Amino acid sequence: MSALSLRLPNSLHERARELAEREGISINQLVSTALAEKMVALMTEEFLDTRARRGSRSRLLRALAKVPDVLPDPEDELPALSRPRKTAVRRPRPKVKSRRDGA
Numbered sequence: 001m002s003a004l005s006l007r008l009p010n011s012l013h014e015r016a017r018e019l020a021e022r023e024g025i026s027i028n029q030l031v032s033t034a035l036a037e038k039m040v041a042l043m044t045e046e047f048l049d050t051r052a053r054r055g056s057r058s059r060l061l062r063a064l065a066k067v068p069d070v071l072p073d074p075e076d077e078l079p080a081l082s083r084p085r086k087t088a089v090r091r092p093r094p095k096v097k098s099r100r101d102g103a
Contacts (some may be wrong), residue, residue, distance in 0.1 A: 006031070013027075016030055016031065
């Protein structure tokens with residue numbers, strides 16, 4: 001384990017002390033946990049950005065073309081907003097050539 005000297009404004013240090021006491025942990029544990037949570041959030045954002053760059057619109061459309069064009073089951077319906085929902089209008093999906101079609 002390594003030590004880290006950290007300068008904090010008095011108000012932040014006091015709040016950290018209060019939170020740590022309320023949680024029944026040390027300030028060191030509070031800061032370690034907070035830092036770990038922040039690092040995970042940043043790393044997740046980086047991971048998702050990397051994955052998004054690997055995607056392509058054509059692959060998305062090919063995947064969507066495989067989804068049946070049916071209304072959801074009643075238990076999967078979103079709750080009605082302020083007015084009753086009329087019958088669903090389905091727009092045709094764009095034609096996407098599959099690998100079988102030579103794409």
